[in-house]
Amino acid sequence: MKSFLPILFLLLSTTVFSQAPTDGDYRTAGVGPANWSTIASWQVRVLGLWVAATAAPASTNNVYVQNGHTLNVDLATASCNNFHVNTVGVTTINGNTIEVSGKLRAYTTTLGANTTLGADGTFYSNQANSVAASNAMVTATGTGGIKFIGNSRTIVTTAEWGTTDINNSLGSCNVEFALTVGQTATLSS
Numbered sequence: 001m002k003s004f005l006p007i008l009f010l011l012l013s014t015t016v017f018s019q020a021p022t023d024g025d026y027r028t029a030g031v032g033p034a035n036w037s038t039i040a041s042w043q044v045r046v047l048g049l050w051v052a053a054t055a056a057p058a059s060t061n062n063v064y065v066q067n068g069h070t071l072n073v074d075l076a077t078a079s080c081n082n083f084h085v086n087t088v089g090v091t092t093i094n095g096n097t098i099e100v101s102g103k104l105r106a107y108t109t110t111l112g113a114n115t116t117l118g119a120d121g122t123f124y125s126n127q128a129n130s131v132a133a134s135n136a137m138v139t140a141t142g143t144g145g146i147k148f149i150g151n152s153r154t155i156v157t158t159a160e161w162g163t164t165d166i167n168n169s170l171g172s173c174n175v176e177f178a179l180t181v182g183q184t185a186t187l188s189s
Contacts, residue, residue, distance in 0.1 A: 019062075019084070019107075021124050023047060026057040026080075027064040028071055028089070030115040035074040043117065050117050059101050065089035067109050073098055073144075083146070085137050087130045093140035093173060101150040105160040106130040106137065129160045138173050145174030148185055157188040 025045045028034050029052075034041030042053035044061075057063050059079040065071045067086045073093045082102035085091055086109060091098075107127045114123050138146070148155050155177075177185050 019124050019127060021045065021048070021120055022062060024060065025062045025064065026053065027114075027123070028066045028069040029053075030066065030069055033070040033072055035072050036078045037075050041071070043115070045120070049119060050123070052117065059099065062102070065091050066114060085133075087132060087134060087137060090136060091138045093138065093144040093146070095140070095142040095144040097145060097147050099147045099149050100155075101148075103154065103160070104146070104156050106133040107160075108132075131158065131161070133161050140173040143174060145176060147176040147178055149178050149180075150183070151180055152183040152185070154186040154188050 023045050026042050027045075027050070029041055029043045031040050037056055039053050039056060042056060043050045044053045045051075056075075057078070057080050059081065061080055062082040062084065063080040064084045065086055067088045069086070070090045070092065073091065073096045075096060077097050077099055079099040079101070081100075082105065083098065083100045084105045084107055087106055088108075106129070108130045109126045109128075114121065114126075179185055
């Protein structure tokens with residue numbers, strides 16, 4: 001039993017502090033200020049490797065805005081599954097909308113932006129959930145904002161965003177809940 005406990009602790013700590021590596025995940029590539037629609041702005045995980053994207057993210061893809069990167073939403077409607085924003089990353093939605101069919105998460109990394117193509121390296125294991133989302137992470141102008149769509153789920157948890165009011169921590173960003181009829185959204189605290 002003693003040899004089992006360290007392994008269990010390691011598995012639990014990995015689950016708590018990192019995200020599961022998933023083929024089809026997108027991350028910002030760090031090429032100047034990135035535009036959502038610009039393919040060169042993205043890298044995608046394919047068969048465990050990060051490669052240059054051949055398309056922009058879609059509603060089934062998890063999106064990561066990395067440490068020190070700026071992402072501009074230049075489409076009337078951009079979409080993703082889970083939306084992960086580094087606390088030192090910036091997303092400017094302008095007057096547009098990001099439709100999120102998963103969750104919203106703030107994360108930190110101890111290293112600088114990871115843009116190396118190839119193996120995952122420390123991309124996932126170096127992440128920690130943040131409870132210190134800042135106003136500068138996601139901003140919008142006019143009617144721009146985040147629109148949560150789809151089925152019932154927990155959209156934001158305190159352990160992945162913090163205890164600040166979600167509307168304040170999203171700066172000037174509008175937040176809309178447009179789930180499928182009969183479905184519910186939970187903001188966990």
